[in-house]
Amino acid sequence: MPDRRILHPIKEATAPFYVGVDVGGTSVKIGLLDDLGNSIDTGEVDADGTPRGTIAIKTELQPQTATELMAEAMTALFKKLHIDKHACGGIGLGLPCTMDKETRKLRRPPNLPTWADFPICDELSKLTDLPVLFCNDANAAAYGEYWVGSASGQSSLALLTLGTGIGTGIIIEGRSVDGDIGYGGECGHLIIDSADDALLCGCGQRGHLEAYCSATGVAKRTITLTMRRESSIRPKITPETRLSDIPKIVYFEAEGGDELAMEIVLETAKFLGIGIVSLLHTIDAACILLGGAMTFGGKKSPLGQRFLSQIIREVKSRTFPAIAENVLIDFAILGGDAGYIGAAGLVREYVKETQNR
Helix, strand or coil, X not given: CCCCCCCECHHHCCCCEEEEEEECCCEEEEEEECCCCCEECCCEECCCCCEECEEEEECCCCHHHHHHHHHHHHHHHHHHCCCCHHHEEEEEEEECCEEECCCCEEECCCCCHHHCCCCHHHHHHHHHCCCEEEEEHHHHHHHHHHHHCXXXXXXXXXXXXXXXXXXXXXXXXXXXCXXXXXXXXXXXXXXXXXXXXXCECCCCCECEHHXXXXXXXXXXXXXXXXXXXXXXXXXXXCCCCCXXXXXXXXXXXXXXXXXXXXXXXXXXXXXXXXXXHHHHXXXXXXXXEEECCCCCCHHHCHHHHHHHHHHHHHXXXXXXXXXXXXXXXXXXXXXXXXXHHHXXXXXXXXXXXXXXX
């Protein structure tokens, strides 16, 4: 499989082009892809001189200002690369929230509260004179992996992004599963423990997958367990230690042979396996991918590989044999680029479908 993170010069690209936008809580990444899913070299470089496939702008508090900056950045990019704007098929806009389908306004973005009810798609389309398609950031990342990532060539997938929470994107036969009001794919809130004293999720409910397998969930479980048992982890957790740093401590201590740390890693895999089984029994996806920062080193780490193997064993022991034999469970490969790549891919799919009607 070609590495789609390799940047391609514009002279080697295949038109038409598509813009992918990944909106985060503090910044916006904008990238340009060609019709084959190749990321185009933007001419931008990191501090060490490494070429970048995206340009970044800060997320302004006011959505109108941020949208204008996005439009200006795209115009400057087209000019820099000597691309006629009309060689661009459209803009895919990935945001960490849902959108009202009728009004095309954003619904209460948790990290961008001032953007609520802003008609960002219509405004960006007006400023650029290009079609704009909205997508949830998790579904955008999933489509990136489906199009040119670990799931390339598969018919369907679910991507679980393990971070502070658990984001999920589901793609079936090239279509993003958004749901009626945009909450399709909230698989971090699958119930894996129905006990009255099940762990409390950040959403306020108990027993959700996110409460056990997100970085926050792993950190809280670790604190509880180290209060009960001796471990090399305990002295490394102080009142000043951030919750987000605790999974890293677990990772290093498990690699060093600490018994409790390894137990936490494998138990996390067990809980994930239980959640994945419920997901497979619902959508029968051909591929389940794991992404995000909380994968215990991922594919490049022996611990990450053991984590993945334990998940696979758990799934195979609990699901129907036919599903177990068919499904691919692996790590995602596009990392932080998946969002803008997938957003561009989704608008490409939309444009081509519209043209064929």
